[in-house]
Amino acid sequence: MTCRLLITGGAGFIGSHTCLVLLAQGHELVIVDNFSNSSPLALQRVQSLAQRNTIQVVEGDVRDADLLDQTFRSCGELDGVIHFAGLKAVGESVANPLLYWDVNVNGSRVLAEVMQRHGCSTLVFSSTATVYGAPITFPLREDSLTDPIHPYAQTKRAVEQMLDALSRNAGWRIASLRYFNPVGAHPSGQIGEDPLGVPNNLFPFITQVAAGRRERLHIFGNDYATPDGTGIRDYLHVMDLAEAHSATLAHLLERPAPVQLTLNIGTGCGRSVLEVIHGFEQATGLSIPYEIVARRPGDVAKLEACPAKAEQLLGWSAQRSLEEMCTDGWAWQQANPMGYRNAP
Ligand code: NAD
Ligand code: UDP
Numbered sequence: 001m002t003c004r005l006l007i008t009g010g011a012g013f014i015g016s017h018t019c020l021v022l023l024a025q026g027h028e029l030v031i032v033d034n035f036s037n038s039s040p041l042a043l044q045r046v047q048s049l050a051q052r053n054t055i056q057v058v059e060g061d062v063r064d065a066d067l068l069d070q071t072f073r074s075c076g077e078l079d080g081v082i083h084f085a086g087l088k089a090v091g092e093s094v095a096n097p098l099l100y101w102d103v104n105v106n107g108s109r110v111l112a113e114v115m116q117r118h119g120c121s122t123l124v125f126s127s128t129a130t131v132y133g134a135p136i137t138f139p140l141r142e143d144s145l146t147d148p149i150h151p152y153a154q155t156k157r158a159v160e161q162m163l164d165a166l167s168r169n170a171g172w173r174i175a176s177l178r179y180f181n182p183v184g185a186h187p188s189g190q191i192g193e194d195p196l197g198v199p200n201n202l203f204p205f206i207t208q209v210a211a212g213r214r215e216r217l218h219i220f221g222n223d224y225a226t227p228d229g230t231g232i233r234d235y236l237h238v239m240d241l242a243e244a245h246s247a248t249l250a251h252l253l254e255r256p257a258p259v260q261l262t263l264n265i266g267t268g269c270g271r272s273v274l275e276v277i278h279g280f281e282q283a284t285g286l287s288i289p290y291e292i293v294a295r296r297p298g299d300v301a302k303l304e305a306c307p308a309k310a311e312q313l314l315g316w317s318a319q320r321s322l323e324e325m326c327t328d329g330w331a332w333q334q335a336n337p338m339g340y341r342n343a344p
Helices: 013-024 040-050 065-074 090-095 097-117 151-169 202-210 238-254 273-284 308-314 322-335
Strands: 004-008 028-033 056-059 080-083 122-128 173-179 181-183 217-220 235-237 259-265 290-293
Touching (some): 013 028, 013 040, 013 238, 028 065, 080 097, 080 238, 090 151, 097 151, 122 238, 173 238, 181 202, 202 217, 202 273, 202 322, 217 273, 235 238, 238 259, 238 308, 259 308
Parallel strands (some): 004 080, 080 122, 122 173, 173 259
């Protein structure tokens, strides 16, 4: 079955990879993105990779109800929405919590209201593993305690709660996907992660060190209660995450409303910072100079998914190795040393 889907934030890192998967499956896509953290070039490349030049792009803000109303009116009946649009920098959320509550929470509320007005009630929402806070017991299952410790995670948890309430009393089909740490890029090297300025995240920092754009990686602490003292995260290939979205949509669309789902999306295999560095070095043959520095405020020792529920309900599990995450991320970095900026 092919569908007509609205993708908010579809030009971003995860959105662009998901659009590619959906386009290749034959779906019709309408993207709403204000390009505050992305480039329209990503969508051009998605279309050329899929060899389908059919994406309808609407430049605008998800908080703009008139723009969303107009989009729903003009693009025919929509079967579902994937809502990626949002802000994701933890430090920025601490400095400017109101902005995060506005874009992430108010943006999601406006979108849900407009969907309701237009009779569209199937929604996949981008949540995050950081809603678990600083867990000390594992495995982390979806019913494990949530205890978000910064405004970014708090806004994501608030949207989950808003959507849970909505799905209970209004015939909706809603899935909140708690992503762990998506990394890597499409193996073509044509689309990938394009952080502005100094990368906050480990993976793009490593690829920029490998490319010589930065001298060395700072490892934020080696005194955590983990086997080598560095922080552990559950890194997954962004193409696996993209496929999780198409599996989730198919699951929702096959079932009668109401459906409420919360799913961890990770590999179940946590890796330390040092393991990632060594994995990258092995995969690429390059060396990554590093230095141990102080812990980064707000970081936790370990986040690792129990991905069993997604496997059981969706038949989805992460397929790609750490080696593929590294080689594909490196191919993107090499082909696009400055990301989408200054690209031909
Ligand atoms: P991204 O910044 O690359 O993509 C977000 C997209 O949304 C961008 O294209 C941006 O221009 C757009 N956008 C932002 N604010 C908007 C607004 N008000 N109106 C319209 N468009 C807007 O981020 P990403 O890594 O692709 O993340 C996508 C979603 O997944 C986000 O909601 C993020 O919080 C969530 N998430 C990301 C990660 C991660 O590690 N990347 C982990 C967990 C959850
Ligand atoms: N990290 C690091 N140096 C960096 C960026 C990240 O040592 O320049 C560590 C960080 O402390 C954490 C892990 O790498 O243990 C993953 O961090 P990232 O920001 O990529 O993801 P998140 O903290 O959001 O899970």
